[in-house]
Amino acid sequence: MRIGSAKQSYGADAALFDSRTQKAWALLGVAALAAFPFIASEYWLYLACLVSINIASAMGLNILTGYTGLVSLGQAAFMGLGGYTAAILQLRYGTPLLLNLFCGGVVATVAGVLVGLPSLRVKGLYLAIATIAAGVMAHFLFAHLPALTGGPAGLSVPPARIFGVELDTSAKLYWVIVPITALLLLGAANLFRTRIGRAFIAIRDRDISAEVLGIPLLRYKLLSFAISSFYAGVAGGLFAYFFRAITPESFPLLMSIFFLAAVIVGGMGTVLGSVLGAVFMTLVPELLKLIVSALPLGGNATLVLSPVRTIVFGALIIVFLIFEPLGLAEMWRRTRRAFHLWPFRT
Amino acid sequence: MTTKINKRDLIALGLAGAAAAAFPASALAQAAKAGAKPQEDIVFGASVPLSGVFAFAGIGIDAGIKDYLTILNEGGGVKGRKVKYIAEDTAYKVDQSMAVFKRITSQNKVNLYYADSTGFVKAVNPEVDRMGSILMTGASFAREISNADKYPLQFMVGPDYSEMVGILLQYIAKTKPGAKVALVYSDTEFGRDPVEAARNGMKSLGLVLATEIVTAPGSVDVSAEIVKLRRADPDFTIFHGYVSAPIPEFITQAKSLGLKSQFMGTFWTMDNSTVMKMGPAADGFLGVMPYRYYYDTEGKSPMLEKIRKMRPEYQSTGYMQGFLAAMLLTEAARRALEAGNELNGKNLKIALSSIRNFDTGGIIGVPLSIKGNSIPIGRIYKADFKQQKMVPASDWIDLTRR
Numbered sequence: 001m002r003i004g005s006a007k008q009s010y011g012a013d014a015a016l017f018d019s020r021t022q023k024a025w026a027l028l029g030v031a032a033l034a035a036f037p038f039i040a041s042e043y044w045l046y047l048a049c050l051v052s053i054n055i056a057s058a059m060g061l062n063i064l065t066g067y068t069g070l071v072s073l074g075q076a077a078f079m080g081l082g083g084y085t086a087a088i089l090q091l092r093y094g095t096p097l098l099l100n101l102f103c104g105g106v107v108a109t110v111a112g113v114l115v116g117l118p119s120l121r122v123k124g125l126y127l128a129i130a131t132i133a134a135g136v137m138a139h140f141l142f143a144h145l146p147a148l149t150g151g152p153a154g155l156s157v158p159p160a161r162i163f164g165v166e167l168d169t170s171a172k173l174y175w176v177i178v179p180i181t182a183l184l185l186l187g188a189a190n191l192f193r194t195r196i197g198r199a200f201i202a203i204r205d206r207d208i209s210a211e212v213l214g215i216p217l218l219r220y221k222l223l224s225f226a227i228s229s230f231y232a233g234v235a236g237g238l239f240a241y242f243f244r245a246i247t248p249e250s251f252p253l254l255m256s257i258f259f260l261a262a263v264i265v266g267g268m269g270t271v272l273g274s275v276l277g278a279v280f281m282t283l284v285p286e287l288l289k290l291i292v293s294a295l296p297l298g299g300n301a302t303l304v305l306s307p308v309r310t311i312v313f314g315a316l317i318i319v320f321l322i323f324e325p326l327g328l329a330e331m332w333r334r335t336r337r338a339f340h341l342w343p344f345r346t
Numbered sequence: 347m348t349t350k351i352n353k354r355d356l357i358a359l360g361l362a363g364a365a366a367a368a369f370p371a372s373a374l375a376q377a378a379k380a381g382a383k384p385q386e387d388i389v390f391g392a393s394v395p396l397s398g399v400f401a402f403a404g405i406g407i408d409a410g411i412k413d414y415l416t417i418l419n420e421g422g423g424v425k426g427r428k429v430k431y432i433a434e435d436t437a438y439k440v441d442q443s444m445a446v447f448k449r450i451t452s453q454n455k456v457n458l459y460y461a462d463s464t465g466f467v468k469a470v471n472p473e474v475d476r477m478g479s480i481l482m483t484g485a486s487f488a489r490e491i492s493n494a495d496k497y498p499l500q501f502m503v504g505p506d507y508s509e510m511v512g513i514l515l516q517y518i519a520k521t522k523p524g525a526k527v528a529l530v531y532s533d534t535e536f537g538r539d540p541v542e543a544a545r546n547g548m549k550s551l552g553l554v555l556a557t558e559i560v561t562a563p564g565s566v567d568v569s570a571e572i573v574k575l576r577r578a579d580p581d582f583t584i585f586h587g588y589v590s591a592p593i594p595e596f597i598t599q600a601k602s603l604g605l606k607s608q609f610m611g612t613f614w615t616m617d618n619s620t621v622m623k624m625g626p627a628a629d630g631f632l633g634v635m636p637y638r639y640y641y642d643t644e645g646k647s648p649m650l651e652k653i654r655k656m657r658p659e660y661q662s663t664g665y666m667q668g669f670l671a672a673m674l675l676t677e678a679a680r681r682a683l684e685a686g687n688e689l690n691g692k693n694l695k696i697a698l699s700s701i702r703n704f705d706t707g708g709i710i711g712v713p714l715s716i717k718g719n720s721i722p723i724g725r726i727y728k729a730d731f732k733q734q735k736m737v738p739a740s741d742w743i744d745l746t747r748r
Contacts, residue, residue, distance in 0.1 A: 043445070047448075050445070153539075154468070156468065156471075156472075159472070243444070244472045247465060249465060250465065286442075293434065309397070
């Protein structure tokens with residue numbers, strides 16, 4: 001609890017930003033994001049776009065796994081469905097980018113609802129296996145419908161156009177990807193201020209109690225799957241426009257595990273956790289690479305240190321999980337609390 | 347007088363520190379750009395898999411490129427310009443390969459580039475076309491990339507997968523006309539790449555397609571597939587889309603069942619250590635190789651001799667691929683500069699395509715000419731388990747001379 005921010009109404013209690021300082025920080029964040037393309041190189045813009053796409057997908061998975069307690073390893077498959085839908089619409093009909101992304105989200109949503117059907121019967125690892133099966137089926141469809149998906153060779157996606165501008169660089173795509181991700185995050189943050197979001201949390205905490213409280217489990221579990229898959233579908237569409245080439249191998253099971261790891265490392269059941277987790281999982285390997293290349297070692301040091309870097313990355317994840325099982329979001333909150341209460345200790 | 351640091355100062359300090367830490371590379375790059383002299387070196391960038399599943403080849407590729415560029419630079423470089431090699435590990439992941447590409451190209455004026463995978467080549471192709479300053483080659487032999495209209499600024503250092511199978515089929519047709527051939531491939535883009543061309547090739551060469559078996563990549567239990575193979579009883583079995591597993595399992599089980607089929611593989615299976623690790627059952631294993639092996643001593647091979655001098659221990663086929671990639675990319679640069687042209691993707695590709703009867707110093711046993719995006723030359727090698735070596739089983743086969 002923050003000192004000096006007493007709430008006098010339910011509205012104030014549920015507000016996204018509960019103080020002027022927070023609003024000021026949020027504005028500063030938006031300004032920084034808007035200024036970023038003007039100061040950053042193509043490399044950093046590429047990473048910013050990649051991180052944004054990963055944040056969008058991790059947020060989707062966090063809604064399902066972190067907030068509703070339904071473990072899924074099908075996130076990559078839903079991204080694939082969104083990606084293929086956007087790519088096919090762009091290639092065949094040349095429809096607008098935003099419509100393609102939306103349709104990608106809708107197709108993934110439909111698939112998500114279907115995959116979510118067993119969730120009323122099975123939970124935990126069993127549900128995770130069911131979602132893996134969905135991933136296998138999606139992979140099969142991508143590889144074996146060559147007339148639609150290009151088969152194993154996949155599809156090359158032409159660049160999208162907005163107002164006559166061809167979105168063919170990270171610098172241009174940044175203006176689409178980052179705002180869409182921001183909107184998705186805002187949507188998720190607002191979702192948990194509503195009855196639906198609270199129902200998800202109730203299901204996660206104890207589904208039988210939730211049902212006793214009058215929450216229809218099937219409807220809300222499927223809704224959670226639907227929203228989560230929509231996020232994945234949109235992220236998949238962004239992925240297709242970003243990489244401009246998708247194949248069945250673009251969306252492997254390992255990608256689903258990546259997002260699950262991002263949610264766990266970042267913090268389950270928090271919007272900030274999705275952001276921090278995706279940033280951590282995407283950028284830490286890059287930062288380790290930068291550190292290794294900056295070391296004055298010369299010779300074959302890069303060669304020797306490449307596998308070491310992977311080990312360090314793995315070790316970092318383990319260290320975080322041991323010392324902060326609630327994720328990076330909790331570390332962030334603790335740091336903020338330390339500032340708020342300073343010079344007192346928490 | 348004492349100076350107290352209050353909470354706001356702390357926040358400001360923290361922010362300043364975070365901002366400074368967040369963009370060191372871009373800031374450094376910009377500072378370097380502002381102060382540096384005009385770039386004279388030719389920059390050779392590379393996304394190489396030094397870790398991950400493809401590291402077995404990536405480490406060799408990296409060493410091959412480095413060694414050729416060392417030889418080249420010690421000999422004066424390309425028209426007096428040194429070639430600077432900047433490579434980074436990608437862990438064989440497309441997003442990381444792309445990040446490496448973006449980083450290297452945003453900090454250097456890159457003209458030559460080595461790409462590590464088919465996925466990355468496909469993803470980066472629009473960017474390479476848009477930039478127009480780079481000629482690219484890489485580890486992919488996917489058939490799609492041999493389409494010069496679709497991939498105008500790329501090429502591959504050898505035959506594409508369909509051409510590799512084509513070389514195997516030519517060998518089969520010559521050795522045993524009308525033979526029954528089985529295709530065993532992984533259910534991946536890599537595995538399925540040459541299948542259609544193989545079916546057509548068999549028809550045109552009068553060979554019989556005995557059976558097609560699709561497996562999961564790296565699968566271990568192949569007992570059901572072996573039964574299918576036994577029923578088809580092929581004279582030759584071509585594996586594609588694998589590095590090793592499940593080939594050893596197939597061969598061992600097939601031999602124990604008394605199958606007389608001759609087993610064959612394509613480039614990524616054909617490294618000496620990979621084949622020898624398959625065990626004694628792999629004795630006689632055949633495959634297509636676009637390059638000579640490290641230990642080949644036949645004919646005049648000055649480059650192989652140099653390699654053996656630089657590195658007394660065995661070097662992989664990936665090494666040879668990297669070495670030749672560096673040789674051809676820099677040869678294109680040399681030809682472009684000699685013609686008085688600016689180094690850009692288009693000029694480099696024109697220069698590359700002007701290569702006729704080029705002597706690779708023995709890396710490839712015949713002079714090569716480049717006409718499209720691939721170099722459809724290869725040779726059949728056979729595993730000799732006693733010698734622990736791959737030995738030539740055919741002459742060099744050039745598909746353009748059919």
